[in-house]
Amino acid sequence: MSLADFFSPINLKSITPKKGYYTSQLGEKIEHYSVGFPDLEEKVDIAIIGVQEDRNSDSNEGSSTAPDIVREKLYVLHEGNYNTKIVDLGNIKQGASVTDTYIALKTVVEELLKKDILPVIIGGSQDLTYAQYLGYEKLEQRVDLVVIDSHFDLDENADSETIETTSTSYLNKIFLHQPNYLFNFSNLGFQTYFNSQESLRVMEKLYFDVHRLGELSGQVAVTEPIIRNANMISFDMSAIRSAEAMGNANATPNGFYAEEACQLCRYAGFNDKLTSIGFYEFNPVYDNNGQTAMLLAQMIWCFIDGFYNRKKDFPLNPKSQYLIYKTSLKHDDHELVFVKSKKSDRWWMQVPYPTGGSMNERFHLVPCRYEDYRTAVSGEMPDLWWRTYQKLV
Numbered sequence: 001m002s003l004a005d006f007f008s009p010i011n012l013k014s015i016t017p018k019k020g021y022y023t024s025q026l027g028e029k030i031e032h033y034s035v036g037f038p039d040l041e042e043k044v045d046i047a048i049i050g051v052q053e054d055r056n057s058d059s060n061e062g063s064s065t066a067p068d069i070v071r072e073k074l075y076v077l078h079e080g081n082y083n084t085k086i087v088d089l090g091n092i093k094q095g096a097s098v099t100d101t102y103i104a105l106k107t108v109v110e111e112l113l114k115k116d117i118l119p120v121i122i123g124g125s126q127d128l129t130y131a132q133y134l135g136y137e138k139l140e141q142r143v144d145l146v147v148i149d150s151h152f153d154l155d156e157n158a159d160s161e162t163i164e165t166t167s168t169s170y171l172n173k174i175f176l177h178q179p180n181y182l183f184n185f186s187n188l189g190f191q192t193y194f195n196s197q198e199s200l201r202v203m204e205k206l207y208f209d210v211h212r213l214g215e216l217s218g219q220v221a222v223t224e225p226i227i228r229n230a231n232m233i234s235f236d237m238s239a240i241r242s243a244e245a246m247g248n249a250n251a252t253p254n255g256f257y258a259e260e261a262c263q264l265c266r267y268a269g270f271n272d273k274l275t276s277i278g279f280y281e282f283n284p285v286y287d288n289n290g291q292t293a294m295l296l297a298q299m300i301w302c303f304i305d306g307f308y309n310r311k312k313d314f315p316l317n318p319k320s321q322y323l324i325y326k327t328s329l330k331h332d333d334h335e336l337v338f339v340k341s342k343k344s345d346r347w348w349m350q351v352p353y354p355t356g357g358s359m360n361e362r363f364h365l366v367p368c369r370y371e372d373y374r375t376a377v378s379g380e381m382p383d384l385w386w387r388t389y390q391k392l393v
Helices: 063-074 098-114 128-134 170-176 197-205 220-228 258-270 291-307 370-377 383-392
Strands: 046-051 086-092 118-122 143-148 182-190 209-212 232-236 276-280 322-328 335-341 347-352 363-368
Touching: 046 063, 046 098, 046 291, 063 086, 063 118, 063 291, 086 098, 098 118, 098 128, 098 276, 118 128, 118 291, 128 143, 128 170, 128 232, 128 276, 170 182, 182 220, 209 220, 220 258, 220 363, 232 258, 258 291, 276 291, 322 370, 335 363, 335 370, 347 370, 347 383, 363 383, 370 383
Parallel strands: 046 086, 046 118, 118 276, 143 182, 143 232, 182 209, 232 276
Antiparallel strands: 322 335, 335 347, 347 363
C-alpha cells in the first residue's frame, strides 16, 4: 500500500489568495498534494500532515476542519533565509472508525520516520497524540514525550480494561501501552486548578517532569533543555491564553502568551533529537477573524525556522567541539560530569547507568541548563540528575 492511499488532496483553489502567491511565500515553496502525490524518494526534510478527526474530542467538535484553515495562513508566510525542502501530503480523512484514523496516522508517521522525514501534524483532537506515539513502536528506540498543555490528559477512574482513547485520557493509553517504550514524559504549562492532586502524585511517583505555568511565565527559556530532550511533541492550543488564541472550545483566560508559544516551537525546531511534532485542538468554529489560525501558522513557521537553524551538535561528536566539566558533591565521592557545546553553548549532564551500561554506553546524556552546573559546583545534587537516575534504575 502506498502512503498516497491514506490521503486526500488539498483543494488549493479554496485557500489560495486571489492574486496568487509571491515566489518567496511558502505556498510557492512547499510541494503540496493538490494533483500529484509528492515524491518522497527525493530529498525531503519535513512533511505536513492534516488529520480531519475529532470524534473523540472532549467538547471541541469542529477541530477536524482545522488543517485547511491553517494552511491558508501558513502558505502566505514568507520563507526564511534558507532553502526549505517541505512537502504537504494533504489530509488524512476520518476512517470508518476512530481506530481506522489512528492506524492511518500511525502508519504514515512510522513510514516518514523510516525515511528520515519529520512529520508536522495538524489536527484534529489531541487524542491523535496516541497514534503519533504508536508510529515509534517498531523503531526499537525509547521515546521522550513532551506535551504542552494546561491539563494532564489522564482518566484517574479508568482501569486498563475500560480506558477509552479521548482527548482527555490518551495519556492512559500511552503510559500503559505494551511494549513500553516511553522513557520520559514532560508536561509544560499545566495549571494546578485543572489537575487533581492524585494526578500530580502519579507524575511524581513515575519521576516525570511537570512544570506549572507559573514556573515558566516570563522565563520561557527554562523550557529549552526540556524540549531539547524530546523525540516527539504534542501541543494543545488550549495551553495558550484565550485572549490570544480563542479558537478552542476549552480556551481559558490563563496560558502561554503568543510569543511564548512561538518561542517554544522554535526551541522544538532547534532540537536535533526531535523527529515529530503535532498541533492539536485548534477549532475554527470559535476563531475570531482567523487570529488563532494565523498564530498556529506562525508557530509552525517558527518551528521550521528552528529546524533549518539546527546546530547539529547532538550526538556529541566530534569530541573536539565540546568542553568537559567535572564537579564533586559535598558529602559524596561521586563525580558529576557536564558537557558544553562550543558551537551552541548548550549543556548536557552525564547520568551513569546503575548497572554500568554496555561497553559502548555507560551513561545517559540529559540536556540541562547552566544553572544545573552551578548547583553541582556548589556541592548540591541537581534534581534533574536524581530524577533521571531513578528512571534508569
